[in-house]
Amino acid sequence: MKGNSEEDPESEPDDHEKRIPFTPKPQTLKQRMAEETTTRSEGTSEESQEDENQDIWEQQQMRKAVKMTEGRDIDLSSHSSDFQTVKKFDTSISFPPVNLEVIKKQLNTRLTLLQDTHRSHLREYEKYIEDVKSSKSAIQNLENSSEQALNIKFYKDMKIYVENLIDCLNEKIINIQEIESSMHALLLKQAMTFMKRRQDELKHESTYLQQLSRKAETSTNGSLAIDEKTQRILEEIESRRTQRRQARALSGNCDHQEGTSSDDELSSADMTDFQKSQGDILKDHKKIFEDVHDDFCNIQNILLKFQQWREKFPDSYYEAFIGLCIPKLLNPLIRVQLIDWNPLKFDSVGLKQMSWFTSIEEFMDKSMEDSKKEDSSDKKILSTIINKTIIPRLTDFVEFIWDPLSTSQTTSLITHCRMILDELSIWEDEVSKGKQDLLKSIVSRMKKAIEDDVFIPLYPKSAVENKTSPHSKFQEKQFWSGLKLFRNVLLWNGLLPDDTLQELGLGKLLNRYLVIALYNAAPGPDVVKKCIQITAYLPEKWFESSAMRTSIPQLENFIQFLLQSAHKLSTSEFRDEVKEIILILVKIRALNQADSFIEQYHLDHLKSVISKV
Known part of the structure; x- marks a missing residue:
């Protein structure tokens, strides 16, 4: 190329037509061989030396190919001959004496190689164990995620x-x-x-x-308007x-007091x-x-x-x-x-x-x-x-x-x-x-x-002496109605405090209504019956203390009425009712009052009642 450029200088492009090479253009194999040949033969001309180098290179390549083929044949023939020689072992040949140091050295070398191999296998095994663990962990994570x-x-x-x-x-x-x-x-x-x-x-x-x-009272003639x-x-x-009386008669309930019905028909x-x-x-x-x-x-x-x-x-x-x-x-x-x-x-x-x-x-x-x-x-x-x-x-x-x-x-x-x-x-x-x-x-x-x-009217004794009179019937009905409420109040024993029940049942109802109605009634079996009924409704736990000789304060009015009734009955035809009153006093733990009454009236046959308590 240089030769051509020197022979034809006019063919060179102008300055603005020249390409500026920023990187060397890759050379072909021929160009590299030509360049190498050119360096070796510096004395010859460039054009003739290139052709000569080309011929020399071709001849060298041919010789190399012939030598490689011959050498391969020689190696194969020598290898086969050596194999035949080894195969035919000659026992007459003597070997040099065995050197233990050499054998020991070889064995140590072999042992070292085996140890290295074992260590590498151990490392692989540990790696496999870690892979198994990681796989199990991945499975667990997947299961947990689900x-x-x-x-x-x-x-x-x-x-x-x-x-x-x-x-x-x-x-x-x-x-x-x-x-x-x-x-x-x-x-x-x-x-x-x-x-x-x-x-x-x-x-x-x-x-x-x-x-x-x-x-x-006025004795007016004519009917009441x-x-x-x-x-x-x-x-x-x-x-x-009347309907309730008939129903009770059919059921056989004859022991009934007017005023104790609910009257809710x-x-x-x-x-x-x-x-x-x-x-x-x-x-x-x-x-x-x-x-x-x-x-x-x-x-x-x-x-x-x-x-x-x-x-x-x-x-x-x-x-x-x-x-x-x-x-x-x-x-x-x-x-x-x-x-x-x-x-x-x-x-x-x-x-x-x-x-x-x-x-x-x-x-x-x-x-x-x-x-x-x-x-x-x-x-x-x-x-x-x-x-x-x-x-x-x-x-x-x-x-x-x-x-x-x-x-x-x-x-x-x-x-x-x-x-x-x-x-x-x-x-x-x-x-x-x-x-x-x-x-x-x-x-x-x-x-x-x-x-x-609660309403218990108080009528003159002349109006209530006759038990069949309207006044007596109405008063009796209202008394038993109040006594019914007294019983219903005391039924709450155990749910309401004792002091609350005593205030309601004894203070507000017994003393304010029932005892007053009893004072207004004539002493006799009917009054004693009412007192027995009142005592039956009192909670037994109020009188459980064995050291108790005096009853609870709210019963003081009732006790005084009992003593007054016993005093009147002891001088009347109803003397047998006195024992019932003493039993009431004993039940409500008014023992001191009962003793005093027995000593006052010389009722020695009733002392056994108190002694049993």
Whole structure:
């Protein structure tokens, strides 16, 4: 190329047409050989030397190829000859003597190589062990990740379920409140009807007897003028009493005192209206959850959902304080089941026999079996429900519907209260506010009954000497009615404090009404019978102390009346009744007064009565 450029200088491009080489252009094999040849033959011309070098290179390549072929043949022939030589071992050949140092060195070398190989194998083995461990860990992580996915799904499902449950209850609570109010209003109307009728009848009958007394005093000729309303009421009173007498005669109950009946009969028309209204309410009551799945209205199914949560994830269950939330969730459902529950009826179902009560008990029992936490909120589910749901409903019955003059209502109410409060004491160490409110309402209602419903008129002895006279009958009826209330008050023994019962029964009722009526009566067997009945209603635990020689202070007026009656009877034809009075004094632990009376009247044959105590 250089030669060509020198021979033809005119063919060179102009300066602006020249390419500036920034990098050397790669050379071909011929160019490199030519360049090498050029360096060796510097004396010759460039053009002739290039051709000569080309020829020389070709000849060299040919010679190399011939030599390589010949050498390969020679190696193959020599190798085969050597193999044949080795194969034909000549035993006559002698070997140099064995050098132990060389053998030892070779063995050490071989051992070192084997140890290195063993170490490399150990490293590979350890690597494989690590790979197995990492694989197992990866599998475990994958399994855990799948379990976490299931856990998340469970929590999501539970969240959706609780939200739907709350929405359902929020929607139904309005209907529940309306039906509760309707049933409460119906029972309240019935209770107010009985109360107003009793007070009206008492008022009209007392007015009639007063008019009758004034007529007898003035000795006016002619019949007593009575308005139509009073006449109608008196006829209704006598009609109901006649029906009760006939019913008692059929049942064989002849030992009955007028005034101890509840007098809660309804006319056929009123009974029909009441039953129809009650039936309509109960129909609406059954329709409340008829469009709701059992998982959202059945208490057992709801508790089963939370039980699954508690069994699968107890930590999150207790951290969420589900035990405090369950009573609020179950409150509307329990109220629905209590709409037809009347604790004043003698045949009403006890709470322990209700399905919701047994379901909650089972839920709590399983909680105490599964959980070792002593402060578990599940233990207070039942007590919370009783405090927040049952006791308020019971308190409403006491304040607005309960009639303390009715022995059947009082007995049934005491049975339910005793069971509820005993159940509450099992789960609670302290007295709850609900229990205090219930007991206060009971005391308040009995005070109101004593003030409004107890009326024992005092007539002249001339008017009551004849036991068949209207005045005597009315006075007897009212006395036994007050004595019935006295008994109903003292039936609360064990539920109400002793000092409260003594204040109500003895202070407000016995001393203020009954004892005064006894003072106004003529001494005789009837009076003793009444005193025996009063003593029978007194709680025995008030007189259990063996060291007690004097009775409780609230009985002082009653004791004085007994001593006065015994004094009068001892000088009359009813001397045998004195022993009964002494027995009464002994029973109420008025032993000092009994001893004094026996010594005063020299009744030595009665000392044995006291000595037996």
